[in-house]
Amino acid sequence: MSDRPTNVLIVGVGGQGVILVSKVLTEVCQARGLAVKQSEVHGMAKRGGAVFSHVRFGREIWSPTIAQGEADVLLALEWAEGLRWLGHLSRAGTLIADTRRIVPLAACLDRSWGAQPAYPRRSPEDLLAGIANGFAIDATGIAMDLGNARVANTVVLGALSAVLGQPAEDWQPVLARNVPPKTVEVNHAAFARGRAWIESRPEPRPAASPPARQPVGATAPMNGVRLVITESWCKGCDICVKMCPERCLALNGAQVVELSDAGACTGCRVCEWLCPDFAITVDRGGQEPRA
Amino acid sequence: MHEQPSLEAAGRNEAPALRVMSGNEAIARGAWEAGVKVAAAYPGTPSTEILENIATYPAEDVEAQWATNEKVSVDVAIGASFAGARALAAMKHVGLNVAADAFMSQTYIGAHGGLVLVVCDDPGIHSSQNAQDTRLLCRLANAPVLEPADAQEALDFTRLAFDLSERFDTPVVVRGTTLLSHTRSQVRVGARKARETLGFSEDREKNVMTPTNARKRHPLLLEREAKLRAYFEEADITRWEQGSADFGVITVGTAYSYVREVAPTASILKLAGSYPLPEETIGRFCRSVGRVLVVEELEPVVETEIRAMGIAVAGKDCISRIGELSPDVVRDGLARAGFIAPAAKPEPLPGTEVVRPPVLCAGCSHVSTYMALRALDVRVAGDIGCYTLAATPPLLAIDTVVSMGSSIANAVGMAKAGTERPVVATIGDSTFLHAGIPALIDAVYNQADITVLLLDNHVTAMTGGQDHPGTGRTLRGADTHRVDYAELARACGVEWVETVDSYDLGALHRTVREAVQFKGVALVISDRPCVLDPVKIKGPAFTVLAADCTACQACLNIGCPSITWGDERYDGHYKAQIDDGCIGCTLCAQICPTGAIQLAQS
Ligand SMILES: Cc1ncc(C[n+]2csc(CCOP(=O)(O)OP(=O)(O)O)c2C)c(N)n1
Ligand code: SF4
Ligand code: SF4
Numbered sequence: 001m002s003d004r005p006t007n008v009l010i011v012g013v014g015g016q017g018v019i020l021v022s023k024v025l026t027e028v029c030q031a032r033g034l035a036v037k038q039s040e041v042h043g044m045a046k047r048g049g050a051v052f053s054h055v056r057f058g059r060e061i062w063s064p065t066i067a068q069g070e071a072d073v074l075l076a077l078e079w080a081e082g083l084r085w086l087g088h089l090s091r092a093g094t095l096i097a098d099t100r101r102i103v104p105l106a107a108c109l110d111r112s113w114g115a116q117p118a119y120p121r122r123s124p125e126d127l128l129a130g131i132a133n134g135f136a137i138d139a140t141g142i143a144m145d146l147g148n149a150r151v152a153n154t155v156v157l158g159a160l161s162a163v164l165g166q167p168a169e170d171w172q173p174v175l176a177r178n179v180p181p182k183t184v185e186v187n188h189a190a191f192a193r194g195r196a197w198i199e200s201r202p203e204p205r206p207a208a209s210p211p212a213r214q215p216v217g218a219t220a221p222m223n224g225v226r227l228v229i230t231e232s233w234c235k236g237c238d239i240c241v242k243m244c245p246e247r248c249l250a251l252n253g254a255q256v257v258e259l260s261d262a263g264a265c266t267g268c269r270v271c272e273w274l275c276p277d278f279a280i281t282v283d284r285g286g287q288e289p290r291a
Numbered sequence: 292m293h294e295q296p297s298l299e300a301a302g303r304n305e306a307p308a309l310r311v312m313s314g315n316e317a318i319a320r321g322a323w324e325a326g327v328k329v330a331a332a333y334p335g336t337p338s339t340e341i342l343e344n345i346a347t348y349p350a351e352d353v354e355a356q357w358a359t360n361e362k363v364s365v366d367v368a369i370g371a372s373f374a375g376a377r378a379l380a381a382m383k384h385v386g387l388n389v390a391a392d393a394f395m396s397q398t399y400i401g402a403h404g405g406l407v408l409v410v411c412d413d414p415g416i417h418s419s420q421n422a423q424d425t426r427l428l429c430r431l432a433n434a435p436v437l438e439p440a441d442a443q444e445a446l447d448f449t450r451l452a453f454d455l456s457e458r459f460d461t462p463v464v465v466r467g468t469t470l471l472s473h474t475r476s477q478v479r480v481g482a483r484k485a486r487e488t489l490g491f492s493e494d495r496e497k498n499v500m501t502p503t504n505a506r507k508r509h510p511l512l513l514e515r516e517a518k519l520r521a522y523f524e525e526a527d528i529t530r531w532e533q534g535s536a537d538f539g540v541i542t543v544g545t546a547y548s549y550v551r552e553v554a555p556t557a558s559i560l561k562l563a564g565s566y567p568l569p570e571e572t573i574g575r576f577c578r579s580v581g582r583v584l585v586v587e588e589l590e591p592v593v594e595t596e597i598r599a600m601g602i603a604v605a606g607k608d609c610i611s612r613i614g615e616l617s618p619d620v621v622r623d624g625l626a627r628a629g630f631i632a633p634a635a636k637p638e639p640l641p642g643t644e645v646v647r648p649p650v651l652c653a654g655c656s657h658v659s660t661y662m663a664l665r666a667l668d669v670r671v672a673g674d675i676g677c678y679t680l681a682a683t684p685p686l687l688a689i690d691t692v693v694s695m696g697s698s699i700a701n702a703v704g705m706a707k708a709g710t711e712r713p714v715v716a717t718i719g720d721s722t723f724l725h726a727g728i729p730a731l732i733d734a735v736y737n738q739a740d741i742t743v744l745l746l747d748n749h750v751t752a753m754t755g756g757q758d759h760p761g762t763g764r765t766l767r768g769a770d771t772h773r774v775d776y777a778e779l780a781r782a783c784g785v786e787w788v789e790t791v792d793s794y795d796l797g798a799l800h801r802t803v804r805e806a807v808q809f810k811g812v813a814l815v816i817s818d819r820p821c822v823l824d825p826v827k828i829k830g831p832a833f834t835v836l837a838a839d840c841t842a843c844q845a846c847l848n849i850g851c852p853s854i855t856w857g858d859e860r861y862d863g864h865y866k867a868q869i870d871d872g873c874i875g876c877t878l879c880a881q882i883c884p885t886g887a888i889q890l891a892q893s
Pocket of ligand 3: 851874
């Protein structure tokens with residue numbers, strides 16, 4: 001083998017099994033008598049944050065982490081995480097990405113009218129066009145087909161074993177050692193499916209696009225919104241103030257409701273519907289969504 | 292009396308076995324091989340797994356225990372050292388601040404049984420409140436510090452640290468970083484060297500730090516420094532690797548691996564640690580090469596000392612003081628110093644940033660507390676734990692977070708200074724035991740008008756679910772006394788104490804409101820186990836009935852990661868959807884104004 005180490009960068013989201021994949025790879029390398037270093041950052045992984053693990057193996061390994069543009073394989077268990085780390089992939093490298101999208105809560109915080117999730121919109125077709133060797137695999141779909149969505153990481157591991165050109169026999173016992181005893185069988189099946197997926201060389205530009213969200217309304221922010229408050233009907237019960245999802249209402253000195261934070265109002269109408277005395281109407285100034 | 296400490300000293304005669312180990316596993320192994328008898332720690336990323344791993348060795352070999360805080364852990368280790376046993380305390384970098392008082396005096400006392408502090412820095416601030424450089428505290432304490440570069444050295448240096456501690460009569464610090472702790476690589480392990488106890492250290496002049504004794508110990512400290520310096524001049528762990536005569540690199544710790552990676556032909560002086568420095572060797576090295584660059588992570592500790600020796604070196608002018616080193620950073624630094632040609636790399640493939648901050652778990656029992664506080668419009672002094680995430684969107688319910696245990700006294704200060712809103716401190720159970728109790732006593736004593744919310748999720752969750760004195764279980768899983776917080780608070784003089792189920796939003800809201808209205812110190816214990824540790828909790832899941840959802844997105848303001856936007860929209864906004872991560876805490880169903888959130892049909 002060459003003196004240059006092989007660099008595999010494994011990325012995903014907390015709970016997906018990034019660490020399992022890198023552990024198995026590390027132990028396989030160790031069993032084959034190679035020097036290996038595997039480093040991971042998982043401080044906040046349990047809290048649903050991004051997780052990544054660098055695995056380097058070869059004759060002699062120094063740095064525990066992979067430099068930009070030097071990953072021979074980028075293994076992404078989640079679509080957007082693959083996009084995040086693309087800069088680490090070598091121009092001649094191989095991307096294996098599960099097309100599964102995990103849209104984080106943080107992508108759903110924009111309350112303006114017509115807002116879209118803050119999640120990369122790049123499709124597999126677009127992405128793979130710019131990459132030497134790219135595989136967009138619906139690993140989660142395959143895993144669900146096997147009856148356990150959680151083995152998606154093992155499907156991807158199987159694909160990795162094929163890309164690295166190493167015999168399956170080297171991997172199976174290590175995999176079996178590292179998964180709960182009850183799941184050995186389904187993990188072996190998932191591994192085989194992932195491996196077969198690469199070996200059968202499916203269309204390099206697969207049609208398995210993740211479902212892209214179609215914008216259905218105008219994306220203009222809600223600005224023309226006006227709250228019409230009939231002060232004499234308000235008895236200061238506080239219901240709207242407490243229930244407003246954006247907390248933009250308050251009772252004034254006269255115990256009558258007022259819009260205290262106009263910028264935060266999304267025009268959601270909860271106050272209008274909940275007011276027992278019909279004291280609030282939300283006027284959108286004729287603005288209505290197209291769909 | 293002691294044998295010459297060296298890497299060959301212990302264990303190597305056994306058949307060497309190569310194992311893949313993380314730095315933390317290797318540190319635990321090194322301590323066990325060195326015959327450590329007592330080990331204590333308070334958890335903290337990235338150091339937590341050290342004690343967890345020590346606890347995997349037989350209980351006959353080593354007492355391994357969680358301490359209530361880092362000062363306690365260091366004091367326990369010091370006590371064991373007095374009694375003649377080898378002892379270890381492990382902590383994250385900021386933990387040494389908590390233990391600093393004991394540490395700074397113990398360096399005057401020294402060590403009877405080998406005394407080792409393992410301190411793990413977090414230069415990239417992956418999971419901490421700052422990026423302080425432990426080496427500066429070691430310098431301040433005149434305590435020798437060893438800085439392993441990889442897992443093998445983590446094992447070797449830890450074992451060696453016990454020998455050095457006894458030979459030079461000093462606590463020894465093994466300083467790691469996140470990447471040392473969490474990188475796995477092959478390690479040659481050895482055998483355990485069983486040790487007879489040395490017996491109690493009968494020496495009051497040495498062990499009682501009165502001013503008179505301390506004044507006598509102070510010059511000995513400096514003598515010890517000279518002896519240690521001489522040791523590092525000779526020892527095989529100060530490594531001179533001859534390469535190019537044009538330029539040389541002086542490096543230490545994990546930085547060494549990056550230097551070897553990007554400048555394989557350089558002359559390298561690899562130091563074992565940053566204090567005390569082998570000045571003579573450094574001088575010779577610098578004279579042997581054209582120019583010298585110092586490569587170290589964070590602060591210019593070694594660089595400053597070398598400059599003080601009157602030697603011109605490059606260092607932080609070429610490599611940032613901020614953040615973790617990486618092959619890219621070190622390569623750029625060497626290029627900036629003119630040692631190598633700038634990397635001729637093709638443009639990296641264009642990536643796309645994704646926002647994926649850490650979030651509270653689905654069903655986390657902390658959430659409701661902060662929803663109640665938001666509704667009450669109070670000032671919230673926060674603390675450190677999973678619940679710190681309530682300061683981030685969408686909850687935005689915490690105003691300040693400083694350090695472990697700060698919340699209660701911060702609240703006292705806020706209330707005394709006078710604010711327009713009532714003041715509430717929120718603090719986790721583990722954090723309360725760590726440093727919250729003295730502040731609670733202070734609040735009562737000084738008649739502060741504050742509310743304290745004790746977020747009792749029955750575990751130290753943030754660091755991965757460790758036990759503590761409030762769980763009634765020890766590190767090795769044995770049953771033990773369980774602290775009763777309400778009793779404890781009453782004994783401190785808190786007159787208003789209520790316990791409430793965190794999942795009962797209405798009751799929680801009422802209780803917190805009453806507590807805030809109470810004049811004086813009120814304590815609300817918000818009580819529900821963490822859904823992740825020690826057991827994963829999973830109840831019947833909820834679902835959003837899309838037909839009833841008006842897309843008001845009130846449920847999205849909880850910050851439950853299982854609730855995101857669905858595909859359908861209503862009136863310009865996406866309706867909510869709940870994924871299979873739901874554990875059935877019922878919170879979203881309690882707040883949905885249209886009753887659209889219902890138990891999923893199984
Ligand atoms: C001095 C110090 N020691 C340790 C830590 C690491 N640490 C951060 S949060 C935390 C524990 C929090 O536990 P708890 O207060 O029970 O809150 P939870 O995470 O369970 O919500 C620890 C140990 C730290 N940040 N600072
Ligand atoms: S680990 Fe426990 S305390 Fe931390 S966010 Fe999850 S449920 Fe909450
Ligand atoms: S019940 Fe609601 S808030 Fe609770 S875990 Fe499920 S989706 Fe999240």
